[in-house]
Amino acid sequence: MVELGLVDTFKALYRSPHTRRTTERLLALTRELSTDQGQILAAWAIELLDAEGENERDSVIDAVILPLACAVPNSLTHVYIDLIERRVLYPSVLFHNATIDSRKLLARRLREGIDDEYELRDTVQAFAWVDDSVVHSAFSHWQQTPPSWATRLWLPLQSYPVAAGWYVTGDGMRHPLYHQTCYHLAPTASVEGVPSTSVSEPVGVITLHEGHCPWCDLRLVTLFDLHGDTPKLAFLDLGIDRLCIAMCVRCTGYTTIYMDIDTQGDSRWSRYNVRPDYLGPTGEYRLPTEQKLMLGPPRRTPFEAHRYITDRGISQIGGYPTWEQDARFPTCPICRRLMPFIGQLHWTDIEEFGAGTTYAYYCRDCRIAATNYESS
Ligand SMILES: [Zn+2]
Numbered sequence: 001m002v003e004l005g006l007v008d009t010f011k012a013l014y015r016s017p018h019t020r021r022t023t024e025r026l027l028a029l030t031r032e033l034s035t036d037q038g039q040i041l042a043a044w045a046i047e048l049l050d051a052e053g054e055n056e057r058d059s060v061i062d063a064v065i066l067p068l069a070c071a072v073p074n075s076l077t078h079v080y081i082d083l084i085e086r087r088v089l090y091p092s093v094l095f096h097n098a099t100i101d102s103r104k105l106l107a108r109r110l111r112e113g114i115d116d117e118y119e120l121r122d123t124v125q126a127f128a129w130v131d132d133s134v135v136h137s138a139f140s141h142w143q144q145t146p147p148s149w150a151t152r153l154w155l156p157l158q159s160y161p162v163a164a165g166w167y168v169t170g171d172g173m174r175h176p177l178y179h180q181t182c183y184h185l186a187p188t189a190s191v192e193g194v195p196s197t198s199v200s201e202p203v204g205v206i207t208l209h210e211g212h213c214p215w216c217d218l219r220l221v222t223l224f225d226l227h228g229d230t231p232k233l234a235f236l237d238l239g240i241d242r243l244c245i246a247m248c249v250r251c252t253g254y255t256t257i258y259m260d261i262d263t264q265g266d267s268r269w270s271r272y273n274v275r276p277d278y279l280g281p282t283g284e285y286r287l288p289t290e291q292k293l294m295l296g297p298p299r300r301t302p303f304e305a306h307r308y309i310t311d312r313g314i315s316q317i318g319g320y321p322t323w324e325q326d327a328r329f330p331t332c333p334i335c336r337r338l339m340p341f342i343g344q345l346h347w348t349d350i351e352e353f354g355a356g357t358t359y360a361y362y363c364r365d366c367r368i369a370a371t372n373y374e375s376s
């Protein structure tokens with residue numbers, strides 16, 4: 001028996017006038033749904049798509065289907081085929097974890113040929129998001145023998161799996177670029193019973209580093225001080241007990257900044273950094289004075305901070321990055337592979353007038369960390 005209270009509340013709220021407030025309440029409700037309740041609403045969303053026509057389509061996707069995909073695990077399991085048949089392929093993250101049947105249908109569409117360029121792009125991207133062994137083999141095979149439609153894509157074919165958070169090497173091996181586990185970085189004051197400056201926290205967020213930026217002489221800050229030896233952060237599989245990822249508050253805004261990580265897990269400015277021509281206006285950069293975020297509750301999926309469903313509270317450790325634009329996993333300067341994502345800081349979470357997001361990455365094999373930034 002599925003408890004229908006939340007489902008009915010959701011439906012009623014969806015039918016009320018759409019304001020920012022109702023959108024936020026719908027998302028908050030979605031986060032409370034069980035998988036069963038999510039599946040009922042997913043089926044209802046398909047009915048809405050059929051009944052309401054084109055005008056309502058975006059609203060159903062943005063307010064119901066995408067939040068379900070990002071916040072309620074397995075809620076779309078029974079509707080993937082319905083979505084494909086109705087050409088609902090975007091945002092393609094909908095298809096993370098999609099069923100074998102739906103992957104077969106996407107593959108068949110590609111084989112049979114897709115005339116529309118947008119639909120072709122979205123189908124390839126959805127197929128990449130399914131991310132199972134058949135998909136890995138397909139992209140590995142296409143590296144050697146590109147399909148005829150690959151020339152009609154606007155981006156290189158191998159950028160599609162990267163946007164879905166993985167890549168394959170020539171031997172068919174899949175390499176993940178993000179973690180399935182994800183913890184919200186919550187305001188320190190909101191986590192009850194824990195002092196705000198506890199040194200035993202699994203992660204420190206923005207603390208002063210002893211070094212200075214060799215380009216602009218600003219004091220470096222440690223974006224994340226990760227205690228990899230604590231159970232909550234074991235999923236990061238850092239290979240060292242502690243990892244401090246330092247950055248320059250100013251220069252990380254203009255290029256990817258690399259840090260060599262020593263055996264103690266501390267950051268040293270890397271010789272691989274390449275100074276860009278422009279490093280912004282020579283103004284004041286305020287450095288943070290106290291820790292304001294701490295490891296909060298786990299998220300239910302790696303995608304809860306997707307940019308189309310929320311712009312609040314998106315700072316996190318683990319999970320999939322909240323890109324503002326295209327995927328920007330940096331290349332490790334030593335092994336030349338893409339670097340897996342570790343976590344992100346959304347500056348509005350710690351500064352009233354903060355903007356944009358700083359992303360952190362780590363190549364475990366080469367012990368190199370990186371940070372880059374996107375403005376909002
Ligand atoms: Zn600097």
Ligand SMILES: [Zn+2]
Nearest residue numbers: 332335363366
């Ligand atoms: Zn590397």
